[in-house]
Amino acid sequence: MTPGARVLVLGGTGDGVAVAEALAGAGFAVTYSLAGRTRSPRMPPAPAAVRVGGFGGVPGLVFHLRAEGVDVVVDATHPFAAAMSVHASQACVATGVPLVSLVRPGWAEEEGDDWRRVPDLDAAAALAPTLGRRILLTIGRQEVARFVGDAESTYLVRAVEAPDLLPPRGTLLLERGPFTVEHELDLLRDKEIDVLVTKDSGGAATGAKLVAARSRGIPVVVVDRPPPPPAAVTVSRPDEVRPAVASLLPQSG
């Protein structure tokens, strides 16, 4: 690798924190970037530096990459952070800075599952009330507003931080994963949930709800991911990022 090479890690995920920590530990000069949406986000330990806030679209990111002399960008954002990923891809093309994209695999339906895949959250909001009356929403807080037009169903909205709006018959449950299957089974039973709505986020931290829904025969509305934009290298696991970054840098010595 090139000692001290500058790596910008676009984060906001547990995987992003792990990647930033591993790269900093390997001697890269890491800056970990957050949008600034959550009040107490997970942070990588020093020596990784942290910056918070948007760049100002593609032009702002292009400016940042040049001003900071960034050697490699790692996109470790959430699979549904589509705008940031598109901006990163376009800014890297414009500057010639190579992009490593970490895309964790989506969840796969298994025998016994009752999944309904939908293209977006509006489709989820239309479908979920036709499947049951007590709906568990696990879609984060930003897009809960899509469900506020439904005054009939009872919603339990689980998120790390409170959304601006809740559906008329909505209750908030503030919780941060990872969750166990036992925890999720208790939740589904205690709240008498009969429909689950989730994005196809993938990963182990929040996958237990799918096992619990299967075990209780509960239908799951699964929102499909936006397509990932082009990158120089795409990997699926955090431990694959460091060798990918090293492969894109001129070899020292």
Ligand code: NAP
């Ligand atoms: P988004 O729609 O893709 O991004 C909207 C804007 O927020 C971007 O254009 C960018 O602003 C800024 N931004 C996003 N991620 C950033 C980052 N890591 N560093 C600096 N600026 C960033 O993103 P989102 O869906 O709102 O998600 C925001 C953050 O939450 C992301 O970092 C993502 O990893 C995390 N997150 C998202 C979800 C989800 O379901 N969407 C779930 C868990 C975590 P400018 O155009 O001004 O640069």
